[in-house]
Amino acid sequence: MSRLCPCTSKLAFDKCCQPYLTGKKIPETPEKLMRSRFSAYATRKVEYLIATTCAEERSKIDPDELASYCRTVSCISLKIVKTEAGGPQDDAGTVLFYASLQVNGKRMLHRELSRFNREQERWVYVDGETN
Numbered sequence: 822m823s824r825l826c827p828c829t830s831k832l833a834f835d836k837c838c839q840p841y842l843t844g845k846k847i848p849e850t851p852e853k854l855m856r857s858r859f860s861a862y863a864t865r866k867v868e869y870l871i872a873t874t875c876a877e878e879r880s881k882i883d884p885d886e887l888a889s890y891c892r893t894v895s896c897i898s899l900k901i902v903k904t905e906a907g908g909p910q911d912d913a914g915t916v917l918f919y920a921s922l923q924v925n926g927k928r929m930l931h932r933e934l935s936r937f938n939r940e941q942e943r944w945v946y947v948d949g950e951t952n
């Protein structure tokens with residue numbers, strides 16, 4: 822049996838986020854990008870996280886800092902609560918999600934409304950509001 826996807830979709834990894842992480846496929850919607858970025862955090866694919874961040878923010882990311890952050894976090898589960906826009910005709914979209922994480926051994930629930938833009942035919946992460 823193949824491994825389940827870290828994004829907790831209950832699908833096999835190779836039928837869900839893995840093709841995005843390996844660059845075989847490009848996420849067609851902000852929700853798929855969101856899921857694949859969660860899986861990238863879970864599997865510590867720092868290059869993928871950087872590549873799927875908008876150009877303006879990308880240059881500010883310190884890969885070593887991001888890598889060490891990934892080492893302190895365990896991604897337990899992801900729940901997509903709501904998505905807005907992000908369709909084939911849109912250049913922007915948002916995803917509201919809850920991520921259950923364990924940071925330095927402590928369980929926490931991360932709630933975020935993420936913004937995504939389309940940048941040269943690919944969806945990229947812009948920023949997020951947390952509360």
Ligand SMILES: [Zn+2]
Nearest residue numbers: 826828837838
């Ligand atoms: Zn997945």
